[in-house]
Amino acid sequence: MKLTKLLMAVVVSATMLFVSCKPKDADIKAAVEKALNADPAMASTTVDVKDGVVTIGGECKDEACKAHCEETAKAVKGVKSVVNNCMIAPPPVVVAPPASLTTVLDEATQQKVKDGLKDMPGVTVEFVGDKAVLKGEVTKSQRMTIMQLLASAKVLSDVTGLTDKK
Amino acid sequence: MALQDKYAELLQTATTLGVANLASTEQEGVLHVSGTAKSTADYDTLWALYDKIDPNMTSGDLMMNIDIKADAGAQLKVTTESTNLNIRSTPSTEGEIVGKAAHDEVVTLVEKTDDSWWKIRTADGEEGYAFAQYLSPL
Numbered sequence: 182m183k184l185t186k187l188l189m190a191v192v193v194s195a196t197m198l199f200v201s202c203k204p205k206d207a208d209i210k211a212a213v214e215k216a217l218n219a220d221p222a223m224a225s226t227t228v229d230v231k232d233g234v235v236t237i238g239g240e241c242k243d244e245a246c247k248a249h250c251e252e253t254a255k256a257v258k259g260v261k262s263v264v265n266n267c268m269i270a271p272p273p274v275v276v277a278p279p280a281s282l283t284t285v286l287d288e289a290t291q292q293k294v295k296d297g298l299k300d301m302p303g304v305t306v307e308f309v310g311d312k313a314v315l316k317g318e319v320t321k322s323q324r325m326t327i328m329q330l331l332a333s334a335k336v337l338s339d340v341t342g343l344t345d346k347k
Numbered sequence: 348m349a350l351q352d353k354y355a356e357l358l359q360t361a362t363t364l365g366v367a368n369l370a371s372t373e374q375e376g377v378l379h380v381s382g383t384a385k386s387t388a389d390y391d392t393l394w395a396l397y398d399k400i401d402p403n404m405t406s407g408d409l410m411m412n413i414d415i416k417a418d419a420g421a422q423l424k425v426t427t428e429s430t431n432l433n434i435r436s437t438p439s440t441e442g443e444i445v446g447k448a449a450h451d452e453v454v455t456l457v458e459k460t461d462d463s464w465w466k467i468r469t470a471d472g473e474e475g476y477a478f479a480q481y482l483s484p485l
Contacts, residue, residue, distance in 0.1 A: 283410070300481075
């Protein structure tokens with residue numbers, strides 16, 4: 182009598198073992214999603230489960246995050262294996278602004294150039310686009326001074342209109 | 348011919364002269380060179396070389412922004428064409444004229460306020476801002 186009871190208990194347990202210890206895919210999916218969403222870094226991932234095999238998709242910040250997603254998923258009950266298709270988002274493109282090699286030809290800069298030319302009455306300056314266009318008669322030394330002045334103001338120039346003073 | 352090649356002699360000379368923080372970058376068809384020369388003589392040498400490579404400097408393909416080493420207290424010569432150099436209360440031509448330094452006069456550097464205006468003091472004690480273009484460290 183005792184033996185039969187024992188046998189029955191074993192059979193019932195065995196059956197129960199087969200039935201209740203296998204979580205459904207939907208439950209696994211919910212559990213994995215919950216685990217991943219708990220961490221904002223892993224929240225942009227997607228989860229799919231088929232027969233206990235979890236496939237992670239979506240985006241991960243970096244390799245470390247990707248590995249963490251995988252481990253988190255594996256730890257969930259019922260997960261047989263994990264296929265990690267997480268894409269690592271490319272780093273944001275940081276374009277360093279080019280170092281300012283020339284000065285914007287604003288009022289102040291234009292004034293600087295004009296001030297520098299005050300000593301040279303025969304020279305005129307016009308600001309066309311991003312260049313200072315100079316015209317007039319100059320001596321060699323004046324020409325040098327003009328170029329030096331423009332360089333220190335970091336202004337691009339067109340000095341083809343400067344002629345040599347006779 | 349890349350601009351660095353065209354001006355190779357200039358860059359080489361700048362290095363030989365010990366120009367500090369020498370940097371050269373080519374951008375949009377213009378070679379930008381910057382640094383600090385040890386003296387006015389070195390500065391003049393480099394500019395003469397520029398003129399030699401590009402007669403009358405009309406190509407417009409070099410921007411040589413080299414300043415001359417001058418610390419506070421340095422002696423500067425007024426290098427206007429012939430006229431006096433105005434000394435102003437503020438670093439701009441809007442500033443009130445507080446004094447004048449004659450052509451060839453030697454003044455003392457108080458502070459390099461910016462690339463274009465320096466604060467100076469004359470032997471007579473007049474202090475104010477003058478256009479840096481006309482001040483050469485001795």
